[in-house]
Amino acid sequence: MEDAVELFEQLEFKENPLYEKIISGIIEDQYYIAEDFFNAEEVALLRDTLLKKYEEDAFKKAAIGNHFNEVIQKSVRGDFILWINEADAGEAEKIFFNKINSLVTYLNKTCFLGILHKEFHYAVYPEGTFYKRHLDTFQNDDRRKLSLVCYLNDEDWQPENGGELVIYKEENGVEVPKTIYPFPGRVVIFESQLLEHEVKLVKTTRLSITDWLKTR
Numbered sequence: 648m649e650d651a652v653e654l655f656e657q658l659e660f661k662e663n664p665l666y667e668k669i670i671s672g673i674i675e676d677q678y679y680i681a682e683d684f685f686n687a688e689e690v691a692l693l694r695d696t697l698l699k700k701y702e703e704d705a706f707k708k709a710a711i712g713n714h715f716n717e718v719i720q721k722s723v724r725g726d727f728i729l730w731i732n733e734a735d736a737g738e739a740e741k742i743f744f745n746k747i748n749s750l751v752t753y754l755n756k757t758c759f760l761g762i763l764h765k766e767f768h769y770a771v772y773p774e775g776t777f778y779k780r781h782l783d784t785f786q787n788d789d790r791r792k793l794s795l796v797c798y799l800n801d802e803d804w805q806p807e808n809g810g811e812l813v814i815y816k817e818e819n820g821v822e823v824p825k826t827i828y829p830f831p832g833r834v835v836i837f838e839s840q841l842l843e844h845e846v847k848l849v850k851t852t853r854l855s856i857t858d859w860l861k862t863r
């Protein structure tokens with residue numbers, strides 16, 4: 648079935664309005680917020696999967712740097728993360744990967760981005776944590792092109808719960824902070840190498856998946 652779908656896609660390219668909006672957003676603004684990228688049911692499934700793993704204690708304190716260069720620094724970030732391996736995806740994670748891969752295929756077909764690698768991790772920010780202003784690229788690795796953050800919070804998430812993502816964008820030489828609330832189902836996509844950002848102080852446990860789309 649999947650093969651048939653792929654063949655069909657090759658034969659007849661079908662424009663996807665959501666993906667086109669994402670592409671225009673990134674080109675024009677360096678970021679885009681896709682509302683309801685995941686529906687309520689998908690968010691609930693992914694949230695349950697995350698919480699189960701968190702309760703099993705599979706998460707570790709997040710580090711600054713990449714796998715080869717990890718330094719734990721609580722003064723910079725206080726979240727707990729669990730890397731997700733696509734090959735080990737469970738039921739909920741498969742839905743997640745299908746959607747992300749469909750977007751990646753589209754981006755590669757239409758934008759010549761050459762996304763070859765992906766990295767994913769769950770993140771839990773307990774109350775009182777944050778992630779100070781940073782750029783998602785490392786000194787020894789500049790392959791991260793696009794950062795995607797998918798929020799898995801409860802449906803009744805309120806702005807007062809904190810944990811806003813603030814993206815610092817330059818507009819006509821002036822820095823303009825963009826405040827983005829981590830509402831469930833939302834996916835924020837931004838240029839990893841261009842936009843500094845931070846996660847403000849969290850007042851109620853905040854759940855997400857972060858992905859990076861990378862070139863070779």
Ligand code: OGA
Binds near residue numbers: 778783796857
């Ligand atoms: C990150 C990050 C933002 C967010 O994990 O690098 O900046 O909103 N996350 O969770």
Ligand code: MN
Binds near residue numbers: 781782783794844
């Ligand atoms: Mn980041």
